[in-house]
Amino acid sequence: MTTSKKSTSVQQVEPEEKEPTSVAGLVLENRLGYALRRAQLSVFKHFNEAMQEYEIRPAQFSSLVVIEGYPGITQTNLAKILDIDPPRIVSLINNLEERGLALRVRCKRDRRSHGIFLSKKGEALTEQLKELAEQSDINATQALSEIERRQLLSLLVKVYAADTIEE
Amino acid sequence: MTTSKKSTSVQQVEPEEKEPTSVAGLVLENRLGYALRRAQLSVFKHFNEAMQEYEIRPAQFSSLVVIEGYPGITQTNLAKILDIDPPRIVSLINNLEERGLALRVRCKRDRRSHGIFLSKKGEALTEQLKELAEQSDINATQALSEIERRQLLSLLVKVYAADTIEE
């Protein structure tokens, strides 16, 4: 129905003159999903700047950290932990393998699965990147005190951990 | 360097046997960016389910809410408030206009710009969707108390508002 020009909201013909002042406009500021998205984009922007020279994307970094924590993890289990679909893992690991950061080792007992390991180079880089990531998180949240930062992290983990369990 | 098979981390030849127990694996749980992303995906999943029958995407909902709050807002200002690029606004508003939810009104004084208004139908739908969104946020954060939910929102706004200002 594109002929609803008699709607009360269209009585006014002039666009607003002054710029909206509020940071995100009225009800939007009370929407958790919106705030989460904006904060996430903001924090990722800092992260990507910090990782730029290493050409490491968020999912690659997460993979490195998980592989470091679970050497020999299978691709299926990595997908479960990161809550992403198996096909994404393939190109993720391909990339890390091509760059000599990780490698696949065929499992003897079940020759369908691969164990993933970090190379020496991958281990060293991961250590370095973890520090960069930590600093980047701090830079991205300068507006928060240390206590608030921990509070935020703890609340976020509660939210997504609950969702992971109920699945 | 794909021949680095002598790395210490590859001494082990068998992939791990037991499934990783932790929800997100070691250091990942302490990464704010990761937690933000996971929580955001979780909350958006609930949101998208709630909006499914209305075929409203997150950015469309945000646009509706901002237009409702600033009737006659120009596309440029809408882009600024939502912090997205102007080309995205075009298809966003096209879609809302095709569905009779919003309409563009050419500005008299500056005929380059359009004021955007909600139609009666758009206003009614927006009211309805705001309630759905609020309920969806609550459902997505059942693990939090009401106080924690407000805390979380306030911390998130601090984070992204600071980033908006410093630009």
Place this chain on the structure above:
DNA sequence: TATTGTTATACTCTATAACTATA
């Protein structure tokens, strides 16, 4: 010359279905 809105384009992220090789 600068600005508003627009088109075209490309690149990333993500989801799905179907295939292969093993079990």
Place this chain on the structure above:
DNA sequence: TATAGTTATAGAGTATAACAATA
């Protein structure tokens, strides 16, 4: 028959450059 990994593909979401109309 089921599972691990893979391939192919398509759809969102997003970013950029370039253009038309207007100022």
